[in-house]
Amino acid sequence: MHFTRSIGFRLTLWYSLILTATLILFGILIHWSLDSRLTTGIRHQVEERSNAFERFVLAEAAEQPPVALDDEIFEFCQALPESSWLQMTRPDGTVTFRYPQTGKLVGPFATSWKHLIIGGQPINVEMGASLAEVDRTLGILSTLLMGLIPAALVLACCGGAWLSRQALRPVADMTAAAQRISISNLSTRLPTRESGDELENLARTWNIMLSRLESAVRTLSQFAADASHELRTPLAVIRTSAELALRRAREPEAYRESLAEIASETERMTRLVDDLLFLARGDSGAVEMPRKPMDLRLLMEEVVCEIRTLAAIRGINPTTSFPPPGAMICGNRDALRRLFLVLLDNAIKFAPQGGEVTVSLRKAGADWIASVGDNGTGIATDDLPHIFERFYRSRHPRVDAGHGLGLSLAASIAAAHSISIEVESSPGFGSQFHLHFPQSQTA
Numbered sequence: 547m548h549f550t551r552s553i554g555f556r557l558t559l560w561y562s563l564i565l566t567a568t569l570i571l572f573g574i575l576i577h578w579s580l581d582s583r584l585t586t587g588i589r590h591q592v593e594e595r596s597n598a599f600e601r602f603v604l605a606e607a608a609e610q611p612p613v614a615l616d617d618e619i620f621e622f623c624q625a626l627p628e629s630s631w632l633q634m635t636r637p638d639g640t641v642t643f644r645y646p647q648t649g650k651l652v653g654p655f656a657t658s659w660k661h662l663i664i665g666g667q668p669i670n671v672e673m674g675a676s677l678a679e680v681d682r683t684l685g686i687l688s689t690l691l692m693g694l695i696p697a698a699l700v701l702a703c704c705g706g707a708w709l710s711r712q713a714l715r716p717v718a719d720m721t722a723a724a725q726r727i728s729i730s731n732l733s734t735r736l737p738t739r740e741s742g743d744e745l746e747n748l749a750r751t752w753n754i755m756l757s758r759l760e761s762a763v764r765t766l767s768q769f770a771a772d773a774s775h776e777l778r779t780p781l782a783v784i785r786t787s788a789e790l791a792l793r794r795a796r797e798p799e800a801y802r803e804s805l806a807e808i809a810s811e812t813e814r815m816t817r818l819v820d821d822l823l824f825l826a827r828g829d830s831g832a833v834e835m836p837r838k839p840m841d842l843r844l845l846m847e848e849v850v851c852e853i854r855t856l857a858a859i860r861g862i863n864p865t866t867s868f869p870p871p872g873a874m875i876c877g878n879r880d881a882l883r884r885l886f887l888v889l890l891d892n893a894i895k896f897a898p899q900g901g902e903v904t905v906s907l908r909k910a911g912a913d914w915i916a917s918v919g920d921n922g923t924g925i926a927t928d929d930l931p932h933i934f935e936r937f938y939r940s941r942h943p944r945v946d947a948g949h950g951l952g953l954s955l956a957a958s959i960a961a962a963h964s965i966s967i968e969v970e971s972s973p974g975f976g977s978q979f980h981l982h983f984p985q986s987q988t989a
Contacts, residue, residue: 629676
């Protein structure tokens with residue numbers, strides 16, 4: 547059953563059926579064409595002989611003195627081909643001359659009729675030629691076709707099967723290679739041949755897909771490892787605080803300190819889990835972000851007001867530059883609020899004590915551009931391509947950067963809103979994050 551469903555078998559079967567139909571049609575056309583040509587040729591010859599006989603008889607009958615017409619006709623007939631015959635009859639059916647005298651030959655004939663007046667008497671002349679030679683020729687052709695067509699079909703089927711196996715051998719090689727690939731050896735690639743055909747394109751496409759899959763699995767593994775590492779620290783602090791509090795009786799104040807520490811670590815772990823869930827849902831497309839018209843300026847003002855308390859702790863007063871109300875866009879308010887909170891939190895975190903944090907919104911054609919910047923230590927050049935990666939840790943640490951998911955969340959929210967993020971940063975001169983809201987997002 548599996549064999550009959552194989553591509554090679556079906557290709558050979560269809561090739562054989564088409565070739566069989568073609569050869570049969572070819573044989574029929576050859577047979578019909580040869581039969582028509584030979585028969586038409588003999589009929590044409592009989593017609594020419596009949597016309598020559600008419601001219602001959604009329605000329606002989608008109609000679610003076612009269613000649614022995616039967617003898618002249620007999621001499622004329624002796625010059626005819628062996629398979630020809632001639633018969634002359636009166637209107638009442640009486641035969642006046644016949645050649646050969648034994649009667650008509652047996653078999654199919656090509657005939658010609660003439661009505662002549664000879665010596666004042668009406669005579670019907672019938673001349674014919676046998677088609678037996680045509681039948682013999684066609685019989686030989688039929689025998690050859692009946693013998694050669696099956697032989698040609700057998701050879702063609704064998705050749706077709708061999709060619710299909712050769713053509714599909716790369717598919718078998720790719721199938722075998724694909725069956726050997728598992729989660730433990732995703733670096734293996736399918737064999738490719740420099741043939742320039744569809745199979746080479748298929749193999750290259752599969753290898754590109756395997757590369758993406760390998761990268762995704764590697765990212766997932768790293769994500770799981772980093773998440774486990776980040777969760778381990780707050781869990782260890784919670785466990786240690788609880789064990790120390792239970793080891794011996796303590797003053798109420800000591801218990802409150804332990805519970806406060808546990809609550810702080812629990813809150814940190816909750817934020818981490820929330821961020822991980824948001825990113826996981828974003829990867830699977832399960833994050834719901836219903837959008838509706840909103841004023842981008844009002845949202846940014848609310849976020850700045852919300853973050854001022856945290857900024858005041860570091861002696862920072864964010865500077866804002868907003869246009870008049872009416873910066874209407876279409877987006878998810880909660881998600882965009884979280885996006886701006888991440889950027890502002892980073893700006894305050896990396897700005898120096900008493901430093902500068904700027905928040906601005908400006909019009910650029912039909913688009914809106916929101917910017918958040920600081921005058922902190924900036925981002926190293928080799929870190930810039932990786933700052934939106936999850937759990938990415940710089941080799942040039944500036945401050946306690948948390949668990950490294952903030953910018954990943956920002957990038958995920960921006961991608962969901964078709965917002966592009968541009969970063970300008972120089973070590974020692976701070977960083978600027980620009981959010982480009984395209985015209986399609988404006989309301």
